[in-house]
Amino acid sequence: MMSDSPEYERILALRSTIEAHNRRYYVDDAPTISDAQYDALLRELEALEDKYPQWLSPDSPTQRVGATPAASFASVSHSIPMLSLANAFDAEEIHAFDKRVSDTLLAAGLLTPGGQVEYTGEYKFDGTAISLRYEQGRLVQAATRGDGQVGEDVTHNVRTMRSIPLSLGAECPQVLEVRGEVLMYRADFEALNQAQQGRREKIFVNPRNAAAGSLRQLDPRITAQRPLRFMAYGWGEWQGKAVPPTQMGVLDALMQMGLPVNTDRRVVRGAQGLLDFYLAAQAKRNALPFDIDGVVFKVNALQAQQVLGFVARAPRFAIAHKFPAQEEMTRLLDIEVQVGRTGAITPVARLKPVFVGGVTVTNATLHNEDEIKRKDVRIGDTVIVRRAGDVIPEVVGAVTELRGPDTQAFVMPTRCPICDSAIVRLEGEAISRCTGGLYCSAQRKQSLLHAAGRKALDIEGLGEKLVEQLVDSGRITSLADLFTLRVEELLNYERMGRKSAENLIAALDEARRPKLGRLLFALGIRHVGETTARDLARCLGSMQAVMQADEASLLTIPDVGPVVADSVARFFAEPHNREIVAKLLAAGVEPQAEAAPQGGQALAGKTFVLTGTLPTLTRDEATRRILAVGGKVSGSVSGKTAYVVAGEEAGSKLVKAQQLGVPILDEEGLLALLA
Numbered sequence: 001m002m003s004d005s006p007e008y009e010r011i012l013a014l015r016s017t018i019e020a021h022n023r024r025y026y027v028d029d030a031p032t033i034s035d036a037q038y039d040a041l042l043r044e045l046e047a048l049e050d051k052y053p054q055w056l057s058p059d060s061p062t063q064r065v066g067a068t069p070a071a072s073f074a075s076v077s078h079s080i081p082m083l084s085l086a087n088a089f090d091a092e093e094i095h096a097f098d099k100r101v102s103d104t105l106l107a108a109g110l111l112t113p114g115g116q117v118e119y120t121g122e123y124k125f126d127g128t129a130i131s132l133r134y135e136q137g138r139l140v141q142a143a144t145r146g147d148g149q150v151g152e153d154v155t156h157n158v159r160t161m162r163s164i165p166l167s168l169g170a171e172c173p174q175v176l177e178v179r180g181e182v183l184m185y186r187a188d189f190e191a192l193n194q195a196q197q198g199r200r201e202k203i204f205v206n207p208r209n210a211a212a213g214s215l216r217q218l219d220p221r222i223t224a225q226r227p228l229r230f231m232a233y234g235w236g237e238w239q240g241k242a243v244p245p246t247q248m249g250v251l252d253a254l255m256q257m258g259l260p261v262n263t264d265r266r267v268v269r270g271a272q273g274l275l276d277f278y279l280a281a282q283a284k285r286n287a288l289p290f291d292i293d294g295v296v297f298k299v300n301a302l303q304a305q306q307v308l309g310f311v312a313r314a315p316r317f318a319i320a321h322k323f324p325a326q327e328e329m330t331r332l333l334d335i336e337v338q339v340g341r342t343g344a345i346t347p348v349a350r351l352k353p354v355f356v357g358g359v360t361v362t363n364a365t366l367h368n369e370d371e372i373k374r375k376d377v378r379i380g381d382t383v384i385v386r387r388a389g390d391v392i393p394e395v396v397g398a399v400t401e402l403r404g405p406d407t408q409a410f411v412m413p414t415r416c417p418i419c420d421s422a423i424v425r426l427e428g429e430a431i432s433r434c435t436g437g438l439y440c441s442a443q444r445k446q447s448l449l450h451a452a453g454r455k456a457l458d459i460e461g462l463g464e465k466l467v468e469q470l471v472d473s474g475r476i477t478s479l480a481d482l483f484t485l486r487v488e489e490l491l492n493y494e495r496m497g498r499k500s501a502e503n504l505i506a507a508l509d510e511a512r513r514p515k516l517g518r519l520l521f522a523l524g525i526r527h528v529g530e531t532t533a534r535d536l537a538r539c540l541g542s543m544q545a546v547m548q549a550d551e552a553s554l555l556t557i558p559d560v561g562p563v564v565a566d567s568v569a570r571f572f573a574e575p576h577n578r579e580i581v582a583k584l585l586a587a588g589v590e591p592q593a594e595a596a597p598q599g600g601q602a603l604a605g606k607t608f609v610l611t612g613t614l615p616t617l618t619r620d621e622a623t624r625r626i627l628a629v630g631g632k633v634s635g636s637v638s639g640k641t642a643y644v645v646a647g648e649e650a651g652s653k654l655v656k657a658q659q660l661g662v663p664i665l666d667e668e669g670l671l672a673l674l675a
Ligand SMILES: NC(=O)c1ccc[n+]([C@@H]2O[C@H](COP(=O)([O-])OP(=O)(O)OC[C@H]3O[C@@H](n4cnc5c(N)ncnc54)[C@H](O)[C@@H]3O)[C@@H](O)[C@H]2O)c1
Pocket: 021, 022, 024, 025, 026, 031, 032, 033, 034, 035, 036, 038, 039, 065, 066, 083, 084, 085, 087, 122, 123, 124, 125, 126, 127, 128, 129, 130, 145, 180, 181, 233, 234, 296, 320
């Protein structure tokens, strides 16, 4: 085949593009494409080189890791190379990996026919790799991965990291190279960015970038101020003492020597074991204090690892099973503002559609004016969009390296785009608000949708489109008007058949007997959330009593502070709010007293604090069950806390509970108590 064929051209083009991205990612800490885009380029190159092995070249990026180290650091040669990992993106690739490993081990007599290979399942920490060299137990050198053969000397920087021991226990090997990841906890990352903003310094787009950038500082005093952490997961040289026979054994040994090793790791068997571990980690992903971008599987027995060996850039005995990307890059087409129920103006990014976190995203929140300034995001920019779990998508930041000359800064409008009332931003507040109140149809619509919501009156069938028409036509001006709707008139609205009209009226009839707490919540009183509304209902008993309560008596209710008390009292002092309540009652709405706590009074009023991830209950579910027996759920541990319910990765709240001697329950204990 001719070497000027289009495929060959493509191979060359891919190689140079990938090299350029490697440099921006590993050396400059400033990538200009997303990881998913990068991975796609690399995979395309791999596939072409697979198809045309004659064009394979040892300096192809498929054969090497990382990038040549920056000249500003002294270089360190790794006597044992620091490699990358092969990737799997789906179950099929995991099955293929397990099959390759099983076949090789069967042939080598290290697996009995029909047997299952034993692997370790570990998190794939999303940080930057490092090698720590200890001689006679003392830390003598720390180096980045660089191109795998030669890394950068960052010893002085690493010495400032508190999670890295400067000396190991007496039991350690004479020479030990510990390999692991330098990373930053999400909370530390947020705090760092806040501080950076205060000093008008660089804002980092994600914890990985912040970790890599902080580690690779020419001045160790800067690194010292950065909240870096370390997790060990492997080793290079190991001399003067026998290496434990398994991967898990090595990790245990490293932990014994005083090195930080993540404890959420496990030995699993066969492809199914791998896939189960992956799913469990994915479920925990967003509850972890740090980012992981997948899991890593390694054949557990070191003897088997040796038999499997290496390819150019990665071991054959390990694979990274990556999670779907939570971040992508796309273009910010425009910034529009939305008006919320309380008039809050939220800038919303209109994006060129992008597939991220499993869905196509076209809009993302920008929170408020200050956030846009802080992130320095401009219309026309290439931006990073993040969608983690079910959280609403957000714009993380702009890729300033790609900024063109024609970008435009966002300007907060001075008048509401819906009702033309003035937009004001009070001193000390981050949020700008439309001052139109219920004159503003956007606010009216949002309040109705709020009232119809699942946690309020739960009116099924009252969707956005219908609310829009009902408000725009002037038929509905307040919550009370909803209860005067009739089937026949509904038929005049768009997309309203008889069946759906009847269903809506039936739903409204059902909503006429709401729990008092739900009705209070539906009214949309500022600072009165679902829980507070229920507390008010339980303690005061009737709508009349709530309306008549003055601030002093409101303050006697548990968990009601001055802000809530003031807001409730003010709300019912407004004649038009009293009028809406009167109209609701006139329209046949009869609030029901909240059920007395069941299950005996033993748990009534007792405060629980939840921390960490429970094995089966979500936080919402656990909260619901505690509330159902009359208990309360609070966010912080104090002497008044009755129980702390602790799950996996429980943090400082657990420590505090132990200090205060508060009883600690696991999920089973909680369920037993509630039963
Ligand atoms: N956006 C860009 O321009 C760009 C450029 C280059 C690379 N990248 C991204 O970087 C990644 C590729 O880089 P890579 O070669 O470092 O590979 P990788 O990050 O996919 O996997 C190898 C690395 O995983 C880390 N790791 C974390 N937990 C581990 C564990 N428990 N055991 C072993 N290793 C663990 C190690 O640092 C190791 O070096 C990809 O995600 C790629 O998309 C992006």
